[in-house]
């Protein structure tokens with residue numbers, strides 16, 4: 552009996568020892584695994600932090616935006632949103648036209664003048680016209696007034712080059728829509744800047760633009776340089792832009808940027824959005840490089856000088 556008890560006690564001790572060893576091993580394994588987990592988590596955090604830092608650096612290189620005036624998602628309607636700025640002295644170097652020459656300058660945006668359907672219809676017009684040729688580089692234009700169309704590294708005159716064939720490309724309704732829309736844009740500019748609508752005239756160049764991320768082949772493809780429309784184009788007093796595609800879904804990059812002394816202010820293109828502004832150096836601007844997709848817009852320009860007025864285009 553005593554022998555048996557001793558054996559039993561020995562056996563018990565051995566089992567407990569084995570249990571202890573097992574528990575010890577399990578604890579060691581557990582803490583090794585916890586150690587691995589901590590290491591993996593730290594690595595993930597480090598990789599994420601580096602990723603965010605690189606992303607912030609890359610975006611800060613391309614976009615030095617300090618303020619978004621109007622984002623693509625917003626709908627500015629029915630009234631335009633107006634931002635006034637002090638007029639530059641540029642206008643003093645030109646003849647003054649009372650009722651038209653900018654007295655109060657600024658920039659405005661409205662989504663209430665051209666419907667999405669109308670803008671989509673104009674985009675299809677632009678797509679068909681630009682499909683006839685197009686630039687080798689990233690920026691192509693189609694000017695229905697002068698007939699200029701980008702072709703390779705140069706321009707052709709669609710009315711001379713394609714003649715009667717154009718009737719298979721454009722319809723009378725397309726041209727009618729183009730005229731209607733430009734009339735409405737003219738009216739909203741006159742109303743917003745308190746001008747006589749009969750003393751502001753369409754001027755050239757007024758054109759469709761198609762921009763993508765292709766590398767520029769000529770200077771005409773370099774749309775992204777900062778510029779002042781009155782300096783670049785001479786006759787401009789009011790510039791308007793009608794956007795025919797959406798920032799963020801049709802293309803990325805391609806935001807319009809006012810470069811003010813106090814920082815950059817941007818307008819994000821939205822289909823049917825009209826952005827307009829006085830054309831002097833109070834509105835120095837540039838377009839961001841398009842990084843993917845295709846951006847369509849129309850630049851519609853107005854002058855106060857009747858000698859620089861142009862007529863609406865008509866299908867031959």
Ligand SMILES: O=C(O)CCC(=O)C(=O)O
Nearest residue numbers: 760780792807838848850
């Ligand atoms: O397409 C745009 O947003 C601006 C174009 C422009 O600056 C211009 O045509 O002068």
Ligand SMILES: [Fe+2]
Nearest residue numbers: 778779780836
């Ligand atoms: Fe411009």
